[in-house]
Amino acid sequence: MxxxxxxxxxxxxxxxxxxxxxxxxxxxxxxxxxxxxxxxxxxxxxxxxxxxxxxxxxxxxxVTASSILNDFYNQPKNMDTAEQKASIIKAAAKLIQSEIKEMPVGKDTYPSPVALSSLEEQTGFLPGSLSAFLSTLFSKNTNGVKKASI
CATH class of the missing domain: 1.10.10 (Arc Repressor Mutant, subunit A)
Incomplete structure (x- = not known):
């Protein structure tokens, strides 16, 4: 165990x-x-x-979103700014990881060449939380290639 x-x-x-x-x-x-x-x-x-x-x-x-958010909420309130920032990043990473684990994925299929060449279809494979994170991380002027490359 x-x-x-x-x-x-x-x-x-x-x-x-x-x-x-x-x-x-x-x-x-x-x-x-x-x-x-x-x-x-x-x-x-x-x-x-x-x-x-x-x-x-x-x-x-x-690991559900509610348990991750509950753990985050119940953390000590007397943390310094660096600890708070690290805690927020860890909670966000756990939420994204949880959503990735919940995605239905079959190992018997692979995206077609058309899907791989389409920027829209590539980003369609991303879970919503990861897509939102990457949209926030990258400049709005970015054409989406950076996001799709993830």
């Missing part, structure tokens, strides 16, 4: 967790089914496990 918590910023499969368990415990014979059961018991509704046929089940924490 510690490995999963420490590596939440990466996509981890149930199979990867079983292999890690076998690495740590030499005589461990846990199956993917058992690992999924243990994850659901331990984390309850705070974890999402994809259930796609023929694809490794990916495990990720379900």
């Amino acid at each position: 510690q490995f999963f918590e420490e590596n939440d910023n990466e996509q981890t499969s149930v199979h990867d967790l079983v292999l890690k368990m076998e690495e740590l415990i030499t005589k461990c014979a846990d199956s993917a089914v058992y690992m999924k059961k243990r994850l659901k018991e331990h984390y309850k509704d705070r974890v999402v496990i994809t259930e796609l046929n023929g694809v490794s089940n990916i495990v990720t924490f379900k």
Whole structure:
């Protein structure tokens, strides 16, 4: 469980967790089914496990906007300006990361060459929060190529 918590910023499969368990415990014979059961018991509704046929089940924490904003709101109020700024940036990054994780993505398809050459379609793949962040970050005079290159 510690490995999963420490590596939440990466996509981890149930199979990867079983292999890690076998690495740590030499005589461990846990199956993917058992690992999924243990994850659901331990984390309850705070974890999402994809259930796609023929694809490794990916495990990720379900971090909602409300929990991120609640954590941000409950921070100490006596922080200096630099700490407040860092805290705002971290909260924004967590919100964007949460939205990215919630996006439905299939590994079996890839955008067509037409979609890749269209600036409008490229930026259409971005989650709303990331698009808003990039629009704020880049000058309004930027033609969108910088935003699409992300």
